[in-house]
Structure formats: structure tokens, C-alpha cells
Amino acid sequence: MSIFDNTDNPVWVQGKLLASYPQLAPRARRGTVADVTVIGTPVLHRSLTPVTEFGTPELRQLIDDMFVTMYVAQGVGLAANQIGVDSRVFVFDCPDDDGNRFVGHIINPEITVIGEAVVTDNEGCLSVPGPSASVTRPAAAAVAGYDETGEPITIDGTGYFARCLAHETDHLNGTLYVDHLADKTRAAVLREMEKTKSEVFAERAARAARINTVSS
Numbered sequence: 122m123s124i125f126d127n128t129d130n131p132v133w134v135q136g137k138l139l140a141s142y143p144q145l146a147p148r149a150r151r152g153t154v155a156d157v158t159v160i161g162t163p164v165l166h167r168s169l170t171p172v173t174e175f176g177t178p179e180l181r182q183l184i185d186d187m188f189v190t191m192y193v194a195q196g197v198g199l200a201a202n203q204i205g206v207d208s209r210v211f212v213f214d215c216p217d218d219d220g221n222r223f224v225g226h227i228i229n230p231e232i233t234v235i236g237e238a239v240v241t242d243n244e245g246c247l248s249v250p251g252p253s254a255s256v257t258r259p260a261a262a263a264v265a266g267y268d269e270t271g272e273p274i275t276i277d278g279t280g281y282f283a284r285c286l287a288h289e290t291d292h293l294n295g296t297l298y299v300d301h302l303a304d305k306t307r308a309a310v311l312r313e314m315e316k317t318k319s320e321v322f323a324e325r326a327a328r329a330a331r332i333n334t335v336s337s
């Protein structure tokens with residue numbers, strides 16, 4: 122059985138509930154694995170450019186590349202600047218706290234916090250390879266934007282998935298989770314990253330080699 126075969130677990134794909142779905146989004150098969158940019162790379166630290174042309178092969182390819190790169194890096198979300206692209210796009214394949222799985226992409230998203238409840242929990246980032254730290258996020262949030270064809274779409278989530286939506290929207294505005302930390306904590310996180318990042322990069326390279334084998 123391939124990781125691209127359907128399984129019987131229901132999955133929310135682009136906001137619609139599907140009865141069965143593969144372990145990995147099928148479009149990842151068309152993607153090329155990219156290197157994930159690391160904190161300090163300028164494109165991670167500025168507000169990104171809105172997408173104005175929809176339905177193009179370039180936009181489709183960008184999303185395919187982002188999916189396969191996210192899987193290889195074992196992330197639950199990835200923003201375009203994390204593969205060095207200045208476009209307001211993110212992808213996700215993320216669970217919430219109730220066992221639901223959400224897969225999709227969104228373009229030019231605007232985030233709305235739902236309710237006043239917040240959750241403080243551990244959070245990491247593929248662009249800060251290795252460590253994690255406690256960050257307070259909304260317990261529920263919605264993002265409204267467009268899909269790759271230019272159709273309006275709204276995705277909402279709670280718990281860990283709301284955290285993902287907030288984290289990825291932050292990326293499009295040039296904000297990393299470490300920017301929410303106190304200076305001392307931030308410095309400790311970056312010191313830990315320096316110690317662990319080469320090991321993380323080696324693991325990603327090994328998974329990239331494997332996924333190229335299974336998807337060909």
C-alpha cells in the first residue's frame with residue numbers, strides 16, 4: 122500500500138469533509154522538495170506580496186512544492202517564504218485536539234480570532250529547526266482567503282489547528298513564533314537551534330531521498 126492510497130479516515134480537505142483520503146495529499150507527488158529557509162533569511166522577516174494571478178501553472182506548482190516540502194520536513198503547515206517565495210500562500214495538513222485532520226492551502230488569508238479563549242502550549246517552526254517553546258494563541262480562529270483557482274474559501278479550526286492557522290498567517294506577515302517570546306527565552310531557543318539544526322537537516326535529507334523513491 123502506498124502513502125498516496127486512500128485510507129478510511131475522514132479528512133477535511135479545503136473545508137469539505139471527505140470520507141477517505143490518503144496519508145499524504147496526492148498533489149505532493151507532483152512537487153519538488155525545496156530547502157526550508159532558516160530564521161535570519163530576509164524573506165522570512167517581511168510582509169509578503171499578495172497573489173494577484175490565480176489558476177496559473179506557477180501557482181499550482183508552488184503549492185505542490187510546498188506540500189511535499191512540508192511532508193519531508195514533518196511539519197503541519199508551511200508558508201511560501203519558508204521555501205523562499207514572496208507570496209501570501211500557506212499549506213497545512215494538521216490535526217485539531219479532537220482527532221479531526223485538515224488538509225489544504227489558502228491564498229491571501231485574513232485571520233479572525235473566534236471568541237476570547239486562549240491556549241498556551243508548546244510550538245515549534247520548520248524555519249527554527251529543533252527547539253520549541255510555549256506560545257499563547259487563540260483557542261479558535263478562522264482564515265478567509267482564496268484557493269488556487271481564485272474561489273473564496275474560509276477555513277476554521279480550534280486547538281492545535283487554530284494554533285497552526287495563527288502561526289502560518291504570522292509567517293505571511295514576516296513574524297516567527299520566536300518573535301512572541303521574551304528576549305531571554307528567544308535567545309535560549311536560538312542557541313538550542315544552533316546545536317540541533319545539522320541533525321534536523323540530515324533527517325530531512327534522508328526523508329527527501331525516500332519520498333522521491335515512493336512517489337516516482
Ligand code: ZN
Nearest residue numbers: 245246247248
Ligand atoms: Zn513556522
